[in-house]
Amino acid sequence: MATLRIDGNSLTIADVVSVARRATPVALDRASEQLVRAAAKLVGDVADGDTPIYGVNTGFGDLSRVRIQRADLATLQLNLLRSHAAGVGEPLPDDVVRAVLLLRANTLAAGRSGVRAETIDLLLDLLNRGVHPVIPMHGSVGASGDLAPLAHSALVLVGEGEATFDGKRMTGAEALKRADLKPLELAPKEALALINGTQVMTAIGCLALHDAEVLCTSADIVGALSAEALRATDAAWDAALHAERPHPGQEVVAANLRRLVHGSPIIASHRDGDPRVQDPYSVRCMPQVHGASRDALAYTRRVLEIEINSVTDNPLVFAEEKRIVSGGNFHGQPVAVALDLATIAVAELADISESRIDRMTNGHTSGLPAFLSPDPGRNSGFMVAQYTAAALVAENRLRAMPASVESIPTSADMEDHVSMGVHAAHKVAAVVANTRDVLAIEALCAAQGLDLLAMTSSAALEAARRVIREHVARLETDRPLAPDISSMRDVIARDLLATAVRHAAGELR
Numbered sequence: 001m002a003t004l005r006i007d008g009n010s011l012t013i014a015d016v017v018s019v020a021r022r023a024t025p026v027a028l029d030r031a032s033e034q035l036v037r038a039a040a041k042l043v044g045d046v047a048d049g050d051t052p053i054y055g056v057n058t059g060f061g062d063l064s065r066v067r068i069q070r071a072d073l074a075t076l077q078l079n080l081l082r083s084h085a086a087g088v089g090e091p092l093p094d095d096v097v098r099a100v101l102l103l104r105a106n107t108l109a110a111g112r113s114g115v116r117a118e119t120i121d122l123l124l125d126l127l128n129r130g131v132h133p134v135i136p137m138h139g140s141v142g143a144s145g146d147l148a149p150l151a152h153s154a155l156v157l158v159g160e161g162e163a164t165f166d167g168k169r170m171t172g173a174e175a176l177k178r179a180d181l182k183p184l185e186l187a188p189k190e191a192l193a194l195i196n197g198t199q200v201m202t203a204i205g206c207l208a209l210h211d212a213e214v215l216c217t218s219a220d221i222v223g224a225l226s227a228e229a230l231r232a233t234d235a236a237w238d239a240a241l242h243a244e245r246p247h248p249g250q251e252v253v254a255a256n257l258r259r260l261v262h263g264s265p266i267i268a269s270h271r272d273g274d275p276r277v278q279d280p281y282s283v284r285c286m287p288q289v290h291g292a293s294r295d296a297l298a299y300t301r302r303v304l305e306i307e308i309n310s311v312t313d314n315p316l317v318f319a320e321e322k323r324i325v326s327g328g329n330f331h332g333q334p335v336a337v338a339l340d341l342a343t344i345a346v347a348e349l350a351d352i353s354e355s356r357i358d359r360m361t362n363g364h365t366s367g368l369p370a371f372l373s374p375d376p377g378r379n380s381g382f383m384v385a386q387y388t389a390a391a392l393v394a395e396n397r398l399r400a401m402p403a404s405v406e407s408i409p410t411s412a413d414m415e416d417h418v419s420m421g422v423h424a425a426h427k428v429a430a431v432v433a434n435t436r437d438v439l440a441i442e443a444l445c446a447a448q449g450l451d452l453l454a455m456t457s458s459a460a461l462e463a464a465r466r467v468i469r470e471h472v473a474r475l476e477t478d479r480p481l482a483p484d485i486s487s488m489r490d491v492i493a494r495d496l497l498a499t500a501v502r503h504a505a506g507e508l509r
Contacts, residue, residue, distance in 0.1 A: 001025060006102070006124075007032040008110025009309045013301065016206045016308065019127065020099040026124050028109055028117060035111025036120065038319040040187070043114035046324060047073055047188035054315050054326050055192040056114075061144070061411035077191035078158065084151035084195060085161060087136030092149070092200075094164070097132045099203035100153060104194065107311055113193040114317040114324075122157055122184055129179040134162035134169060135200070142332030142421030143410055145312055146200035149422070154194035159183030197312035198332045204425035205339045206304055209297065211432045212346050215439065216294050217498045217508055219349045220253055221464050222443045223290070224260040226356040227283045228457045229449025230366060231270050234261050236284040249291030249298070252509045257286060259505060264458040282355035289352045296345035303338035332421030336404035339424035343431050347396040350435040353442045354389045360445045361386045372448045372475070379478045382445050385485070389441045392434040399427045440488035443468055443497070448475055460505035467491060467500045 001022075004015055007029035018024040028036075046053050052067060059066035060080060068076050092100070105123040108115050126133070133156040139148030155161030156172035163175035176183055184190075227234075234257070242254040261267055278284060315326040361382050363370030373381030403423035409416040447468040450457060457465065471491055472484045491497060498508055 003027050005029040006106045006109045008106055008108075008311070011102075011106050011308050013206050013210060013304060013308070016099050016102060016203070017210045019102045020095040020203075020207060023130075025128050026102060026105070028105070028120050028124065032109045032111060033117045035319070036109065036115065036117045039111045039114045039317040040116045042317055042319045042322060042324070043189050044187065053324050056189045056324070060192070061414050064414075073188050074186060077186040077188070080191040081151050081155050081158065081195070082160070084147050085155055087139030087148040087152055089136045089138035092135045092137050092204075094132050095207060096203050097135055097153070098127060099207060100135065100150070100199050101127050101133075103199040103203055103308055104150065104153070104197065106308065107197055107199065107313065108193060110311050112311040112316045112318070113313040114189045115193045116187055116190070119157070119184060119187075119190055119194070122181065125179070125181050126156065129181065130165060131156065131175045131179045131181070132164045133172070134164065137426065140200060140422040141408065141410055142198070142201060142336055142419035142423075143330075143415040144314065145195070145197040145330035145332065146422055147195050149200045150195035150197065154191065157184045157194070158186060193313050196314050196330050198307060198330065198335050198421060199312075201332050201335050201339070201421035201425040202304060202307050204422070204429055205300070205335060205342070206308065208339075208425070208429040208432050209300055209304060209342060211436070211493070212297055212342060212428070214495050214498070215346065215349060215432065215435055215492070216290065216297065217256070218439055218492045218495070219290055219353065220256040220286070220508065221260060221461075221497045221501055222353070222439050222446060223283070223286045223356065224257055225446035225450065225457075225461055225464060226360060226442060227257075227279070227286075228261065228264060228266050228461060229360055229368070229446045229453065230279070230283060230356075231266060231453075232279040232283045233271075233274075233276075234258065234267055236279065237287060242287060247291055247295060249294030250287045251291070252294060253290040254287035256508050259508065260460045260501070261458050262460070262505070264461070266453070266455050266457055269455070280355075280359060282352050282359060286352070289348060293345040293348050296341050300338040300342040300345075303334055307335055332419035333404060336419040336421035336424045337402075339421065339428045340402040340404050343424065343428040344400050346428065346431045346435050347393075347400045350389075350393050350396050350431075350438040353435075353438045354386075354393045357386050357389050357438075357442050357445050360449050366449070368449050368452055372445055372452065373478075374452065374476060381475065381478070382441075382448065382481070385441050385444070385481050388485070389438045392438050396431045396434050399431050403427060436489050436492050437485060439492055440485050443488050443492070444472060444481075444484055447472075458505070460501045463500040463504035464497045467496050
């Protein structure tokens with residue numbers, strides 16, 4: 001596997017996913033190393049002088065007026081990590097921890113934080129050797145970035161805290177020893193540089209965004225299957241109609257739907273003589289609703305693409321100008337707002353999906369057997385699967401309340417406006433997981449509806465239906481549906497529906 005070389009300004013979200021989930025090896029770009037060393041030298045020079053520089057020879061937060069003597073600078077940095085490691089809750093998943101390590105190393109690689117190249121190399125050694133710091137999920141308010149969780153991560157570099165290695169949880173010191181790594185002795189400003197920034201909220205957000213974009217294509221495919229099961233018309237997806245309201249996402253979804261149903265005998269079978277004039281909104285307005293979600297996620301992607309290549313430390317070191325400047329690049333508001341928007345966008349994919357599930361399972365509106373059972377009455381079919389979808393949608397609506405408007409002052413009111421960016425990140429990740437389950441239920445209902453119709457759809461949708469049936473059998477009599485939903489969830493997570501459709505009918509967007 002080719003090694004990814006980081007330089008602080010060219011990382012992609014695809015890189016983040018590859019390192020986090022496929023263990024792509026990472027190294028520091030050697031041209032960037034020169035910038036890193038120049039900044040570290042300037043910090044060292046300042047630490048030996050008398051000028052007060054925040055976080056180098058002063059206390060932190062509301063304690064920034066306290067001057068620290070040269071002999072105590074190493075203790076200052078170590079105490080920063082220890083005191084800030086105050087997180088609680090379940091540990092973050094390994095893929096998130098790996099993304100955090102990568103993003104932290106990448107922002108330091110820009111050469112504006114004043115850390116040594118050896119410090120960045122050790123962060124990357126943790127990644128490459130599978131040493132994963134145990135990072136509790138709660139504790140960040142997104143003010144000076146994600147201080148508490150990043151402190152837990154950084155403690156492992158100095159041989160403290162906890163980590164997992166080879167699937168076992170142990171002390172940071174033991175994990176380093178087993179990975180044949182040596183703990184770091186912190187230089188001036190290094191602890192501050194390791195914890196000041198938005199890398200936890202951004203790491204969670206990048207992975208959730210990737211998964212949400214997979215859901216967008218899956219939602220188009222599953223929605224088209226439902227439209228076929230309900231014997232809907234494709235007239236509302238006409239290209240000329242959507243050109244008159246040219247939102248990018250709307251036009252993409254309409255084009256996807258046209259491609260998906262192209263050549264469908266089901267549509268042709270009721271093109272003439274059908275008394276229905278229009279389909280319900282959950283079918284007719286898929287381009288408008290799915291498309292709006294896509295456009296919102298495109299904005300989120302733009303924000304995250306900037307953030308993963310930004311310097312979010314404080315203060316910043318401009319070695320070429322011999323300046324160190326304090327500011328607020330650590331504040332998580334841009335990411336928090338973008339992830340709040342993404343949460344709403346993904347929640348809407350579930351909301352409209354549940355409407356289609358309800359319509360398919362309702363024998364009064366679907367034209368199909370009640371609850372999609374071949375023998376309704378003795379069997380309840382997909383009745384309660386719709387309840388589950390409704391419950392997930394309700395939970396999504398609760399989570400869609402923005403976190404970024406919930407500021408609570410910290411640090412003796414020095415940090416008097418905070419972003420709650422990690423809260424926004426946790427919410428979008430949870431809504432993505434819920435929405436995947438809702439789409440899984442819809443896919444099962446749509447495939448069952450098509451089976452009950454005993455008709456063949458388009459080549460693209462038949463390819464998707466084959467994938468569903470390879471993993472979940474048709475429902476003949478009642479059985480526990482939880483395993484079926486779990487199997488379908490995995491199919492969607494692995495993007496198997498879109499892969500099958502692309503092989504059968506060409507590219508989808």
